[in-house]
Amino acid sequence: MQSKPAQTPRKRLYTPAERARRDATKWTLVQGILAPLQFLAFGLSLVLVLRFVWTGDGYTAATVSILIKTAFLYVIMVTGAVWEKVVFGQYLFAPAFFWEDVISFVVIALHTFYLYGLITGALDPAAQMTVALAAYAAYVLNAGQFLWKLRMARRDAESTPMTGVAA
Numbered sequence: 001m002q003s004k005p006a007q008t009p010r011k012r013l014y015t016p017a018e019r020a021r022r023d024a025t026k027w028t029l030v031q032g033i034l035a036p037l038q039f040l041a042f043g044l045s046l047v048l049v050l051r052f053v054w055t056g057d058g059y060t061a062a063t064v065s066i067l068i069k070t071a072f073l074y075v076i077m078v079t080g081a082v083w084e085k086v087v088f089g090q091y092l093f094a095p096a097f098f099w100e101d102v103i104s105f106v107v108i109a110l111h112t113f114y115l116y117g118l119i120t121g122a123l124d125p126a127a128q129m130t131v132a133l134a135a136y137a138a139y140v141l142n143a144g145q146f147l148w149k150l151r152m153a154r155r156d157a158e159s160t161p162m163t164g165v166a167a
Contacts, residue, residue: 012156013096013149013152013153013156014087014096014153014156018087018088018096019156019157021086021087022083022087025083025086025087027079027082027083027086028083030079030083031076031079031080031083034072034075034076034079035076035143035146037072038069038072038073038076039143041065041068041069041072042069042136042139044065045062045065045066045068045069045132045136046136048061048062048065049062049065049066049129049132049133049136052125052129053126053129053133059125062129062132063118063128066114066128066132069111070111070114070115073107073108073111073139074108074111077104077108080104084097084101096149097149099145100142100145100146100149103138103141103142103145104142106138106142107135107138107139107142110131110134110135110138111135113131113135114128114131114132114135117131
């Protein structure tokens with residue numbers, strides 16, 4: 001009879017104290033509201049940007065939609081940094097969300113580059129939309145990272161016995 005190798009326990013996303021702070025702060029609810037709204041803005045904008053890329057029509061609608069998506073991004077980044085400070089004690093790059101924050105900065109840089117190109121005229125409409133699509137691709141990667149962390153947090157909560165700490 002062969003014995004199974006001992007599994008090293010998986011590191012939990014939150015300590016019990018961090019989980020309690022996460023559950024107690026209003027910023028968790030704010031993030032929970034902003035994230036799906038940003039995703040909705042992204043989906044609508046993606047359709048409008050692709051319409052412009054494929055047909056050349058709808059530049060203004062695509063531009064307005066990118067500006068709305070970018071505004072959501074900036075708000076969610078600022079409120080997310082506040083959330084991270086409350087939960088982990090630092091505004092950005094807490095170990096549990098380090099790579100999510102790194103990719104978030106790539107997303108923000110691309111959106112900001114789009115704004116620069118739009119405001120200064122340094123990018124023509126086709127180049128603006130190319131930058132927007134690159135920003136959106138990075139956003140999809142980043143959203144996937146956060147969804148994975150949400151899944152991990154739920155798995156942690158399901159495997160942790162309830163001991164008076166909010167799950």
